[in-house]
Amino acid sequence: MRDTSLRQAAALLLDYATRIAPPASREWGQAMRGELSFVKGPWAALAWAFGGASVMAKHALMAIFIPGRSQGIPPGDELFAKNVSLGKAALVAGAGCILIALLFFGAPPFRQAFRVALKPWTFIFQMASRNLQPGFENLAKRAEAQHDPEGLAFCAVRQQNSHESVRLAEEAVRLNPNLIWVYAVVGMRHPELDEVRPWIEKLERWDPQNSLFHLIEAESLDRFHFRRGVWTPPMREQEQAWQSAMAAAFQSPKFDDYLDRVAGLNRRVVPRYGFYDPYEVASRDQLDLPDTAFENSERFANSLLRTGEDLEARNDRKSALEKYWTVAHFGQTIDSQGRTGFEHLIGTSLQAMAYRQLQAFSVKGGDQAEATLFAYLAAKFDPLSGEQPGFPGESTFGLDTAKRNAAVVQISGLMILVFSGLLVIAAAILLVGGSASRRTPSAAQRAKPVATMVLLSSAAGLLFSSVTLYLTYRPYWYIFQSAIVTGGRSQARDLLFFLNDTKMPSGASPRVVNLLLHSLLYSGSPDFLFYVWTGVTLLGLIGLVLIFLRHFLGRPRVNRLQNHPRVP
């Protein structure tokens, strides 16, 4: 039974291979098919069929790549050289794959995808050299040379070096006073700087109703007590200043973080300088309210609510209600006018706190209908259990998709490098083998068939990796383009999730990477990771060279003995 099945499979294989072969070769396929019935043993028959099918497949391939040589038989001296035609077909096919793969580099999405794919490695070396924003240095120099205030503002809002950020911001505003809002964005990132307070005074005159400046001022006062990582209790005047800043923020009717102006800046500056770095342009992690804005707002809201309770206890219900609504209104302002997830979180949390208090207030006042409404609103805005309305930039793909795509992109990029390396080695062997004398075959000449196969498979791998990289990254390219060209934030969160996942080597634990980065930044051993990765790379290269030397140079030269005839 099994024997018959194997023979049938062998016959099917040969029949199919004969059908795909060019017409001139089909007779030979039928010849091998004819012999199949006489091959002894089912496994031998299957092996016979595989051999025959490979011959037919080779002819089919050659008919595609070398039209007119349907039987792949070169003229002249090469008549009896085994696999000469196959080698040429492989080289042509490999060259085709390499050419198509290289054409991908002409596409901007692919170039960006390739840079993103190599980010884990470049990121680590950037960490080692303590230069995390190498592109900005050049960009700032160019903007300064051209006296371009927008270019300077673009660098200022993203520069991680606080002093450089201040310098660029002041230069940008000096050249164009309308860019004064840049002070607010820089102030959000670096509220601890001494320059922030004079900036806030200017900003309050320019946009008097915006609560943002008061939040930055409060943050600045708060950080003052944490200088050099040590908590210094605030003096009475400082605490009063903080209370005043927060009270002013809660009374302001407007909240504007100027991120729409940042988006406008992106639209104009990115194409002007060709600065298509998604990590710097798309990342909004740093362009947000300061970390402790949530804590500060909650702390001040709680103090207002407690004051309201005290007023209630003293039967001053009107004043108490005013306090509760101050919190609710500020929450609504931040929630409705904020542009980041963090701002929405602050807004909804404050609203939930205020509505809970208002619910209790209504119950005490005997208004059950109002209490039910406030209970509903409190539950709705509760950040933990509430039904949060979608806000711009919400994720569509989800975290798992971002993680998977990041891994695919990283592996594809790495494979492109590996296959390129193999291609260079195989091409070098073929070049050396081609120039060597045929009468005294060198190691390189003996390795030519292997090198040809390595070249073909590497070229195919290169093409496959390039296609995979392009197709996987393409959606993110469109999100990025949409963010730059239209300022649209649709799916911006997907892009951020994806970019965050591509920052660290695939499979690495974020905890371990963070630990390493922390030790790198703060332990005083900045070269640790640099040496580790340099060592790993060098060991890999040495290993590869040793494998090749052992395989091609250390092998016994048996080929010299193969030319002897069978002695009668």
Next chain:
Amino acid sequence: MKTPRISPETLRVLESFLERPTGWHYGYELSRETKLKSGTLYPILMRLEKHKLLEARWVATQDGVPPRHTYRLTPDGLELARTQSEEARSRWMVQQPALSRS
């Protein structure tokens, strides 16, 4: 006439033909004699046939079994096979003492 470069596998096939120089040979039979697999043997047969060094014909078989292809060297093929075989033998004889010494 310039002697073409010949591979060891082709030489084995030619020598197999030389054992019955005027007889017809089946592909499977040649494969067993030369120990070459179908994927190596048939490209050699195809090249020989293309250059008129080999002639082929179909032989009918019993019902239900596909016809078989058989092969025989042409006079040119026979001459080439003899020449190549002689050359290879003399080359081997020259190499033998050197190999013994090494």
